[in-house]
Amino acid sequence: MVNVYIKDLCKKFGRVEAVKDFDLEVKSGEFFVLLGPSGSGKSTVLNCIAGIIKPTKGEIWISDKLVVSTEKGLYVPPQERNLGMVFQDFALYPHMSVFDNITFPLKVRKFPENEIRMRAEQIAGILGIKHLLNRKPGQLSGGEKQRVGLARALIRNPPLLLMDEPLSNLDAKLRVLMRVELKRIQREFKTTVIYVTHDQVEALSMGDRIGIMSAGTLQQVGEPTEIYEKPINTFVAGFIGSPPMNMFNCTLTDLERGVLECDFGKYVLPKSVTEAIFMKAVKELILGVRPEHVKVISSQMPGAIEAKLIHVEKLGRELIAHLKIEESKITSIISPEVYSSLKETVWIIFDENKIHVFNKSSGQVIV
Amino acid sequence: MVNVYIKDLCKKFGRVEAVKDFDLEVKSGEFFVLLGPSGSGKSTVLNCIAGIIKPTKGEIWISDKLVVSTEKGLYVPPQERNLGMVFQDFALYPHMSVFDNITFPLKVRKFPENEIRMRAEQIAGILGIKHLLNRKPGQLSGGEKQRVGLARALIRNPPLLLMDEPLSNLDAKLRVLMRVELKRIQREFKTTVIYVTHDQVEALSMGDRIGIMSAGTLQQVGEPTEIYEKPINTFVAGFIGSPPMNMFNCTLTDLERGVLECDFGKYVLPKSVTEAIFMKAVKELILGVRPEHVKVISSQMPGAIEAKLIHVEKLGRELIAHLKIEESKITSIISPEVYSSLKETVWIIFDENKIHVFNKSSGQVIV
Amino acid sequence: YYYYTTVLARPRANLLEIYHWWTSGGEKAAIDALVAVFQGKYPDVGVIQSPVAGGAGYVMKAVMKAMVAAGEAPDAFQVHAGYEMKPYVDAGYLDPIDDLWSQQGWEEVFPPVVKDMVKWGGHYYAVPVNIHRANVLWYNKHMLDRYGIDPATLETWDGFFEACEKLRAAGISHPIAMGGIGKWEIAHALEQIFVSQGIEFYQDLINGKLTDPNDPRLVRALQIFHRYLDYVNPDYATLTWDQAVARVIRGEAAFTIMGDWANGEFLVAGKVFGVDYGAIPAPGTKGIYVLVVDCFERPRGAKHPENSIKWLIVVGSKEGQDAFNPIKGSIPARLDADIAKYGPYQQQAINDFRNARYMAPSIVHGSGAPEKFASAFNDISSAFASNRDISAACRGIIDAINAARDEYVKEWRLY
């Protein structure tokens, strides 16, 4: 187990700044997830750690060892960084059997024959791929390939494991299974893991901590619940959560009483929130409410806003209601029971304790 | 709007029976989803309807028109079936601009110049791709490509639209958006849609009805809630729902009192269920409970079973608890509030009204 | 497009189509001069030349056979007199032109061996246009002068090898230049050694009369060649004949045995005959003229048979030959050439020709022996040059004669 320390990392491809001003410390034994949309620079960071890419600027330490420093002109090639990596497309060597794939890292290091065999048996046992050892990658299913890729990364028992969207080529069913599996293995091997994905469910379910990236910069680092419940800006708020948080442009018209003029009409903020805004003295705001904090009821109530139910997605145990207030769209999660009581016209109530308010111009959170 | 009627469809590829004994009627204006794991024959059925594949046996009617019949030696080529199709890999013509892609179906039919232009403008407007008309497919993002593929399929206003996993190449975020979008468009165009996917969330959220396939045969056809709540066999039960239904092998030891000897210990069935089983006179059973019907509590209660909490996935608004009773694994969906009250040892209760019982040997549902 | 369609429509006009392998430098100028004579006489006939060069005419031989076999004969084509004509005659592709010969009075102006070379079964089938001499020893005069070698001593092999020794002692390690990349360059040298073993021996050889691999004349010839090769540049296998001649021109070697077309190389390099270089008959062949004879004939099925006859008349005429040969570097096949039109080497050659005691048709250049033997002879010579195995070479030659046994249909009378 090692920790990883990244200081002031920058990487430019031509004129594209893939990563900039990136600082991060991943703790020893931690399962750290880098989450962000496509093109946000996640892979670039990971590849810099692995040594596949040389950064334009910055330093990376793995444990006490400085592996790259542009200032000192230091660069340790991937071969010497002692880490394992799992790739999105599995990157198995198609011409080798599973056994040869798994043991490749040992063979190039000229491990003795019997140790190679022993370790392969062991890792194949842990990952449940013993019966596949003689097959070629072309004869494996996606999940099996993934396990083989993992076995290859783990066979040297590397203290640091990097994974770049290892599950995104698997089907939905398998993804769910592998999520749990990966966590189990990480715990078993006690490895520090840095895991890249653009799938928030993976990030939330596996990450001890999550770092959210956008356009080359790190937006927020924190534990899953922290990130879900206290997003520090509109980007994080909109990115995490499915369906995404409902957001509305608002203007604070009555500062005293906390009255907002929103896209959909008036909304009165709770006291605590009003105070916080008061301190910041901003007028143009964004109001955010997660769908599960929008309650839909079938009859009018004080403080409830009238809305039209335009479409319902039935996802088995829960439903996503798509509603419209004037021209604003809003989603809510409702139970089948609630749904059965609804007509076209409904009323909604926001859970006051769970609303988010952002500064419209900077996107930073206020409350 | 047309209906589609498929009778006794079979398709063999060499010795592989991709589809067998397939009967289905898709109603006019319906959004019908064919759902099944990879290799279950969904695409084969769809391609038979489109005319891309000639079946080995069977008949297909589109509205009143028989388009293929192996008995009568009839085969109408795809060009003449008047339908639209959207492909998983988008299948855009890479050398043509978006405009040319969209209007290709009209051009090969020699529509007049001005009508082509008019229709293109209109459909591009509806799908929000007007600004892309001059680009090449290589310059589009996944979602944009998907929209272009859809526009191309829709420009002739075909009464029947076939879609083969149209969303599976999009990222998670976009998939959620496009789901709603596709439904909206279907409603707007009043088209009959047959939609193939292996993603149950898509199927549940979009399908008016769903047909579930496995190994070339149709397992169950029904509305989403029906399929979710009343799966007719263990395959459907296990396939629909995420995390999947918990299933346990059981033996009925006391028929009178409905006592089951399960993997995890004893379980007493509710009265109503016992009676139904009694009628069938089966002893080897499978007991199924969906994770959301497994209630986890922090302290002992009569009827509650003791379990160990081994792992929790935090997915934002809800959590998946992975538990163990003896050697049996079981999952449950819990709220963050409940989670915070839990220790390692917990107790679980099944919702009696929501349990499923299957015949172990046939896999068919009993209750 | 215009071009495309015009070449599509085959010309039916009044044409003469000829094939030959004279494509470059002086040889091209020579055939052009001959054509000019023709066109001076028959200005209304258009002449199409289709030259095919390469490999001492080997490429064109193959092309001609393919064309003739496929029934696409031109109006006339170049061929070496002698056995090279045989396949065409055998297959009935050539028309006899006895009438033309008597009509033009050619019987009187060509020497007997030359006439014999274009005669098959008592009929004339071709008209010789020129004579090249094969048995010529070329030397760098400055070198001989410097090392005090008198060309007169080179008339015998002993004298020649003595001179070689002398040069070698003076630091010229390989005084003889030879090519060999096409193999025939080697066979050419060996052929002249065979000739040097006496006209009787050579006649037996080309009549297929040799049967004994231990024939002392045969063995002796190969012994001489063995010794000869000791003085030859070791890189012969990578050189063309002209590159070998260039060695002599540059003074890297003193001698080369090559046909008298080599003269052109000296001239192009600006060398003067008798001053910079000289030529004498190959050792032991004084008084013998080894003939390389080019001729034209009339193919059966020629598209313009009258023009074909007209062409042959010009080819055989004194005017034609005196226009062609001074440029070509060869001498006329006729004995009545106008000697004043020729350069110094050629004048000497014409004199030699007129005074030759014997004339002998070359094997290597397609005349003397069946093609099958000639082809094997190239291989044997080339093999000998690298393995120096005298008995193998002798056996090879006898075997090759036996293998071609059926094809010796001509009885040469050289003395």
Next chain:
Amino acid sequence: MNKASLVVYTALTILAFMYFLPFWSVLTTALKSDIEVRMTIPIVPPSNPTTTPLLKAFELMKQGLVNSLLFTSFATIFSSLIGSVNGFMLSKVKFKHSDTVFLALSVGIFIPYHAVVIPLITVTSKAGIYNSILGMTIVHTTYGIPICTLFFKNFFDELPESILNAARIDGAGDFTIYKRIALPLSWPAFIITGVFQFTSIWNDFLFGVVLTKGSNQPASVVLANLLGTTAAEWNVQMAGTFIYALPVVAVYLLLGKYLIRGYLAGAIKG
């Protein structure tokens, strides 16, 4: 530059020297006078460069170059086009025994041309295309069909089926699909096939020498003729060689970077 890439570049440069040598000596010899050719070895640069051989060779080869350019371009275009149609049909349309037909056609790639020369003269002569640019075009086109078909079939095999299915559903028949979809998409295969065909037809000697005569002879034959039988003008020959090689080298220089892309697109992968 680090040590490893220094080694690599050194190796590449030495090898490049070996590969460039023939071209270099062609060029130096082409610029020498008759005398200098006889007095120096081929790699030594000319002491007194002259363009006479180049001009002379060009003058002699003009007609041949025009001939070659004509039938080479046409045969390249025709054989590629036909190959693309055949490749498309055999790969994407398919019919009974199409694999057998393809196999039978592929055998044609390996015909020893010398063995068919005589009947070829007979056939072209009977067909009235003997000794014509048209005849050369037809013969080269025909013998190019097998390899072109192979290239295109391999290319189309890599083209996703879904695009063709999409076009079918959009209402296009086979011909429209070919014209509007397959043809424009197959440019990488056209580059590969085109370059390959251009090179081999341009360099062909055998058909040129037996099927044409006089002013219809192609550049390859005229070039061979620059080197006489009993007279050797190496400088003119090498000047001719230089001129003769230019179109092919130009093709490689212009299309070189697309060649790799073409190969990557699957035109030759078995």
Next chain:
Amino acid sequence: MGSHSLNPLAIILIASLATAFFFIYGLIGWNMLLSFTKSMGLITSYELAGLAQYVKAGSDAVFHVSLKNNLMLITLFIPGSIGLGLLLAVLLDIAGGKGEALYRTIYLLPFSLSFVITASMWAWMYNYSYGVINTLLTALLGRAFQINWLGDPNVALYSVILALIWQFSGYTSLVFLAGIKSVPESQINAAKIDGASTLQLYTKIIIPQLKPWILSAFVVLMVFALKAFDFIYVLTNGGPGVSTYVLALLMFRRAFFETDFPYGAALATILFTMVISVVVPYLLLSSRREEK
């Protein structure tokens, strides 16, 4: 599908196949027929002589040499071109960037030149006394190490093969370079992380995956192994002696110089059969692989 009868594509396909099959099988058939007839010089008699021509080949010593040389050519030239091509491709791939394009073009130059030219170049390179190679050998190792490249019958065939390898390696390197570039980046990264050195990366990961590319190069090399006729004709004309004869050269000589067309036809048939028996299995194999 019967409905294609009016399709212009089908017309082109059928017409071009008809023409090609006529030119291919018609002429092969003609040639084969000829090989069963009696030798009559330039006259094609069509007088059947059974297997006489093939029996003649059995007793023709040069045929045996040629056959052996042809096999040598196939077993050395093809792997040699593939090997050198691989080396060049790997070097080019390592170099990458701008250098790659320039060097690639240079390496292709010999392939774009005709055989006649490259052969005369090699004659000069191989020159015993003045050639570049021997000059280098002398400089490096001394006079004793000079080799008589074309003059020694034991060496000449190898010299020819070496020169041919040189001519084709540029082409094969282009093919292999494309192959190398088609190996996914992620595999290369994976191998680096697994600890593979650059050498191991190529020998263990990349090159083993070039099989289909090697096979396709193989076909082209096979085709040219046939056409190598011109090259050998110019470079050695089969010499010294008959040590570098190949079937194509022998066929040419027997048919055209010695005017024995039926025998030439028989030799051509043997040659053709040899090539087909190597190549058809390959074609079958590759079409089978596609079906998978």
